[in-house]
Amino acid sequence: MLDSRLDHTHDAAALSWVASANDPATDFPLQNLPFCSFRRAGSLEPFRVGVGIGDQILDLTGWGITDLNAVMARPSAERRALRHRLFDTLKAGAPEVELVPQAQAEFALPCRIGDYTDFYTGIHHARAVGKLFRPDNPLLPNYQWVPIGYHGRSSSIVVSGTKLRRPKGQVKPPDAEVPVFKPSARIDCELELGLFVGPGNALGEPFGIDDADEHAFGLTLLNDWSARDIQPWEYQPLGPFLAKNFGTTISPWIVTMEALAPFRIPFTRPAEDPQPLPYLDSPAHRADAAFDIDLEVWLKTPSMTEPVCLSRSNLRHAYWSLAQVLTHHASNGCNLQPGDLLGTGTISGPTQAESGSLLELTVGGKQPITLPNGETRTFLLDGDQLGLRASAQKEGFRRIGFGACDGVILPA
Amino acid sequence: MLDSRLDHTHDAAALSWVASANDPATDFPLQNLPFCSFRRAGSLEPFRVGVGIGDQILDLTGWGITDLNAVMARPSAERRALRHRLFDTLKAGAPEVELVPQAQAEFALPCRIGDYTDFYTGIHHARAVGKLFRPDNPLLPNYQWVPIGYHGRSSSIVVSGTKLRRPKGQVKPPDAEVPVFKPSARIDCELELGLFVGPGNALGEPFGIDDADEHAFGLTLLNDWSARDIQPWEYQPLGPFLAKNFGTTISPWIVTMEALAPFRIPFTRPAEDPQPLPYLDSPAHRADAAFDIDLEVWLKTPSMTEPVCLSRSNLRHAYWSLAQVLTHHASNGCNLQPGDLLGTGTISGPTQAESGSLLELTVGGKQPITLPNGETRTFLLDGDQLGLRASAQKEGFRRIGFGACDGVILPA
Structure with missing residues (x-):
């Protein structure tokens, strides 16, 4: 291939x-x-x-x-x-x-984004977050069968550099009798890539897994900002809503799938895991549907002179490929359109140091991280600048970068 | 007021x-x-x-x-x-x-719909469906505090009269070892109204409950078609996705809030229920934020010569008002834009005959309904035409209707 x-x-x-x-x-x-x-x-x-x-x-x-x-x-x-x-x-x-x-x-924003969907392809993230939200039941039984995703909010997608106001929302600590409406105290980032849809499909006309590449235009960096205290109280039974839709930052650049061709790697699934259902599987897909793309989270607080790298991960840790999320999204006939954006979900690696969110890095806010200047953080404070970076490198090829995906949190 | x-x-x-x-x-x-x-x-x-x-x-x-x-x-x-x-x-x-x-x-479609959000304001629906999906825990603890909602898919919203292909999807019966990918056998309707947003708000700038009317433009009928066999397997933890986004039908007409002014009624909450948090409450809101609008579900199978009314409900059964869902949606700073669509969620009444979905009318598909020509239905079969109707009437005022919201299910 x-x-x-x-x-x-x-x-x-x-x-x-x-x-x-x-x-x-x-x-x-x-x-x-x-x-x-x-x-x-x-x-x-x-x-x-x-x-x-x-x-x-x-x-x-x-x-x-x-x-x-x-x-x-x-x-x-x-x-x-x-x-x-x-x-x-x-x-x-x-x-x-x-x-x-x-x-x-x-x-x-590089194009008009009609619909935005965020997937959940990072299994290490799903397992780590699941452990915090549902200790008895971290990875739900559907995870290894269904490329889980949910619809996000298009209107609040902003380009790198846009400052975002800390959201208010309903928060209910486990020991409180009733919820209160107040500024979120647990603003987090999520390290993702976003896939821009190419031609897409008409309503009622799914495409096969081997046609998915035709509908993949390119990738951007994507920070799915999250309010971790609003999320647990609102998310059942219909999923995340106000904990997410106060803002999503993307980089200004779309790196095309053609540019990323050298960094394709085989798509493999551990032998002990369920293998994908036939509509999400093919020999050609297994040959090169995954990507080796390095991902990084950087933080610069108002007191720091230089940003610090908080974690490094790689898109190769995604449990579902870009082709699989495209194919699954359209498998019921849902129409994808040029410029639609599909987030990968937070791509954490297998170790805690490779976490794509502060929620994971600080074990649910219980273990603060210490920054080079001696400050500590669990979640983001006002004025903090959070940046994502990505690049693809391989012996014999030029390094391909994604530019900057930065945002600053303003006071509520 | x-x-x-x-x-x-x-x-x-x-x-x-x-x-x-x-x-x-x-x-x-x-x-x-x-x-x-x-x-x-x-x-x-x-x-x-x-x-x-x-x-x-x-x-x-x-x-x-x-x-x-x-x-x-x-x-x-x-x-x-x-x-x-x-x-x-x-x-x-x-x-x-x-x-x-x-x-x-x-x-x-009457306008460009940037973002589509579906709420869940029908408490009788939430309780009835909760009982089927979570027998031990039908109404979740957040329901009476948070106007629960989720983002829907804009691209697959279609105007009344558009035929929709029966979706395929992953289905896992409780007793099966693994899921299968097949045409949905449980296609359902949901009886909703959709609120079109007026001016809206800038990102990061919420508005108060008493300003919500300014951002309400008008109402349309909305059928949130649902695949009830895809839904339970995919919806945890991030909410409904492919079970919903294969199509949403709205009527061609937007009835303005001005036209509906005579049909406003006081917004009341049972005294034994939690009262809304201050950001969702005000004296003016209590005075007339609810609406008395009759809602109906009609079915015409290919063998029938006339449609039959399956159920009648009323928007007065909504647990959250239109002003509350607008205010809540923007309360974290999320920007609402002109033409955005907010579904009410299925508005069922307190009795089973007032159910806004077949799931409720047939008790999860276990009690088929018998039609006037002797046919029975649990969920929709190919060729079935499902229609929603709504009207507002009050002594001393002209009756206001909403037109037709019809769709036909095509074979997979």
């Missing part, structure tokens, strides 16, 4: 005429070419579709591309052809064109 | 120059004036914003109104002024203008 996904645009030796794209530390080498929506900072121009290259942005307005959702709706062969054209435009030796420095740009 | 909401547009004696609007049986007398999105059937014209009057539609294109979401975004004083202008245009004695017969029209 792998070979047919790779072409000259993945060649690690290829260089760009944009010097910063050739810096080994850049998130955006010539091999990445992520999409964004940007304008010159402080201007009132409409936002434009752009492509990141080094520390610059290529404006696609002149290419007649003014709506990224329309690009997403195109078949994968056309998306790949566009990648080739972008590569040819930016490769070393091509005539230089005008670019916009990222430092002079401001970003909007 | 009531008086200030009523004006000459509620006068039962007022007549229209549109003869069919003066028929006592019409859903759309001069006092209603519901909005829709329509075009001449079979044409390829763009859809237009219209207002129902008797069996006709007034096209608002000539009024410069081409986007109902923009109307929804206006303050309530402007929405009321528009109602006055519509009333003056259609009242007896005003110059006649061209209308489009409803029989010659086709309808789209």
Whole structure:
């Protein structure tokens, strides 16, 4: 499988005429070419579709591309052809064109997000959180059969850099008689990637697992902010609601599935686990449906001069693949549309140090973490800046980065 | 409170120059004036914003109104002024203008629905369903404190008349070892009203209970189709997902809150129940936040010549008011936007005959209902047409109807 996904645009030796794209530390080498929506900072121009290259942005307005959702709706062969054209435009030796420095740009959400669904593919997260919420019953019996997911709120998805007000909500401590309405004292992050849907399917027309890649456009970083004191009181029986929908932060960049092709790995399931039902399984899927993408959580409190990395994980720990969540979502005929966003759920690794949330890192808020400057944290305090980062690396390929997914918590 | 909401547009004696609007049986007398999105059937014209009057539609294109979401975004004083202008245009004695017969029209969703949330305000439904899903624990402890809700799927909301394919999904009978993927055998309806949001609020800026009416634009009928065999296996811990998102049907008409003003009734809570927390309570709210609106479920199987009414309920049975669900939804800062849709949840009455779902009417599928032609049903079979109806009536006022909310189940 792998070979047919790779072409000259993945060649690690290829260089760009944009010097910063050739810096080994850049998130955006010539091999990445992520999409964004940007304008010159402080201007009132409409936002434009752009492509990141080094520390610059290529404006696609002149290419007649003014709506990224329309690009997403195109078949994968056309998306790949566009990648080739972008590569040819930016490769070393091509005539230089005008670019916009990222430092002079401001970003909007990269596309219109019709519906947002958040999955729960991190089994280590599901088990750790389940242990806190349901000590007797941490991993529910459906988890290893059903790619569990729920609908999220589209309106409150914001782009990296947007500050979010600490939510108020109903909280009922276990020993209290009645709930109180007050500012949340347990604001948490969740380390996720978000998958943007490509063409999608019509209502009533599911697709098979081997067609799922056609409907995957690209990935973004996603922080599913959570109010851990609101969540346990409200979530039964219909799932998380106000504990989640006060804000979801994504990075400005969509890294395409084509850029990530070198980092595919086999999708395996432990032999002792239930194997996926036939509609979520195929030989081609097993061959390369998982991804090796490093994920990180960073924190900078108002008293810190530099952020600190709180944990490192990897998308390879997801129990369900991106193709499986796409296929499952549409398996009942639900229509997916270009620009819809599917969160992976919190991707924690098998050890506590690889936790994708403070809830896990602090064992439900009981074990504070100590920061390099001596401060401690269980959950986020006002003014704290939480950032997610991701990158994919592999011997023989250029490193692909995802940019920044940062947010600051404002007082209630 | 009531008086200030009523004006000459509620006068039962007022007549229209549109003869069919003066028929006592019409859903759309001069006092209603519901909005829709329509075009001449079979044409390829763009859809237009219209207002129902008797069996006709007034096209608002000539009024410069081409986007109902923009109307929804206006303050309530402007929405009321528009109602006055519509009333003056259609009242007896005003110059006649061209209308489009409803029989010659086709309808789209009345507006763009950004986010769709479904609440669970029917306590009799919650208790009856809870008893089936959790015999030991039918009404969870949070129910009487939190207006429970969950995010639904916007993309699969369809207008009345759209046929829906029976979904496939994972089903695990309690005695089976492993789940199977197959067509749902337990397709059900849910009798709801949907509230369309008016201006809404910015992210991070909640509003108080006494400002909630400002953000309520109008009501539509809503059938939250449900696959009762998919639901129990998938819904823990994150709530309903594929059991619901294969389709949600709404009527083409939005009946405005202004039209419903005469049918407001006091919001009362049994003295033995917890009273709402202060953010969901006020004297003005208690005065008239509930509504007396009759609701009905109708079924027509392929062998029947006439539909039969399966049950009758009333919105007065909702445990949480429309103002409370709006206020609660935004209480954490979540931004509501013009055209967002908030379902009430299934509104069942206190007796089984007033059940808003087949699940309740048939006691979890164990007691089939017998139809007038001798057929029986537990859940819906292929070809069955399920319809919802609603109307508000009160001595001294014209009856206000909601039009039709019909759907047919196609084979998987």
